[in-house]
Amino acid sequence: MKSRRYVVYDVFTSEVLTGNPLAVLLDCDGLDTAAMQRIAREFNLSESTFVLPPEDPRHRARVRIFTPDYEMPFAGHPTVGTAIALAEQSGSNAPSIFVLEENIGPVRCAVGHSGGTAFAEFSLAQLPQSPSFSADAGAVAAALGLGPHEIGFENHRISYWTAGVPYVAVPVSGLEVAGKVRFDNAAWMEISPAKSGSAVASAYVYCRETVHHDSAFHARMFVPGNPSYEDPATGSAVAAFAGAIAHFDKPVDGASQYWIEQGMEMGRPSRIRLEIDMAKGAIAAARIGGQAVKVAEGVLFA
Template identity: 65%
Template sequence: MKGRKYLLYDVFTQDPLTGNPLAIVLEAEGLDAAAMQRIAREFNLSETAFVDAPADPKHKARVRIFTPDYEMPFAGHPTVGTAIALSELAGGEDADEIFVLEENIGLVRCAISRNASGPFAEFDLVELPRQLKLTVEPEVVGAVLGLDADEIGFENHRVGLWSAGVPYLTVPVANLGVAARARLDSAAWQEFAPTGTGGSAANVYVYTRDTHDRDNAFHARMFVAGNPSYEDPATGSAAAAFSGAIMHFDQLPEGPTRLWIEQGMEMGRPSRIRLEIDVKGGRMISARIGGHAVKVGEGQLFA
């Protein structure tokens, strides 16, 4: 039986067995959505990317992204990891390049650069972040995270609901100690949560300006509201949504702002996500998510 080649990458990291693991099925032709869903459930990672020929030959590939439970319009670590994998497969180990991936959200422009730290990929946000209506009180948010109401918020940052294609509840907390104690009571959250991707409750993105590494601007954790709930070690789509909160609360200066977000420390899978925001006339006009990725395995899928 002929197999389909797949790759395993760790994304938003330069070190194997850290960051966010990703499965990439390279030969997805002939697979329908139901088959992709079953394969994603077999890998049982936060996301699996499926690569097929693009609709437009000028583009690099068509990429569909599945969690074990539903398909995503786009996601950060599958985009970064797949972009780097496709560049490496094409023999681009020494050259910088720019190409387009076709994802459900639209055409995603990716740029690959290389230096002594290894390959780095960044992609432009197809949708800029927008603030969504939120009716949940901060006290409720604190309670479902096991935190006191006075531990929610810092400076002028307040709880919000933001989306750049995937919605996230953004929850500022006082410091690293508070972030470390956060635990999502998923059953309780289901009662109050706005709707997220796939019809499930919106996922929760906890952040603080207090960081482990002084070179990073924010420390973050992301909890998936499922049964059971689980934590994600590096979440590019959440960072994309979070860029809206940063712009809203921090009033960024004109021109480009580059900052790093650390995530995954509490899980033993440290990661770093680069976020770039361009401001003109007092508003965000574009933004990019970037990170490293490293190959950790490959094989054949007989399905």
């Protein structure tokens, strides 16, 4: 029986037992897809990552991302957490830039340390796109336990975006309404679009009103399924949400930065940094960043 090292990080936070937990398996030689899926189910976190030798020797690693039930093409907190784990395995706090090979494609990452806590940023491999989707605000509101009058603010309306993982972005009028959301899985499955060959789009609920004065948006994210669950920090949702920001807020050309808070209602507060580069009124590039702290390490016998 082989011994495989693992580390567990809380991601998009600087404090342990907050943010979004991630298991990183560092010694994955000899594991096939079925074995990775079984191990991810054993850890039973929202995602676990498996680090393999890169296919291109110029890159740092090949990384596969699994939920307890299926493999993901890309995900935000696994990318940030794995990048920080690999940088810290080197034993140096010097800034580093490298590429991780994910199913979505090559993902450029940068890792540094500030005040003793690691921070990683990655560039989106796929810019947000908005597939065709017509949503009845009343049906969406009902699936979230809300009234139709509580959906939308300013010019923000329900929209559908993907930057590798699909989300229905649902603007709500403020923090009080965001806190009232009660996700109805069966109702959501009836109305949410599904990309061919992928899971049903998740619900990304957001508002402009925030808990922290330096946050641009407050968000909650709900994953449909059996069982459904709320996620405390979702980088792939922020990647998709960049499309909604560009569409509704129309940032000026150049770089814009947004801090997005999530996980408050779960008792696992998180902070995700989004940077968008606009050119000629469209997104030219975008980056997701955040901190992570190691909370556990050990050996898996599998």
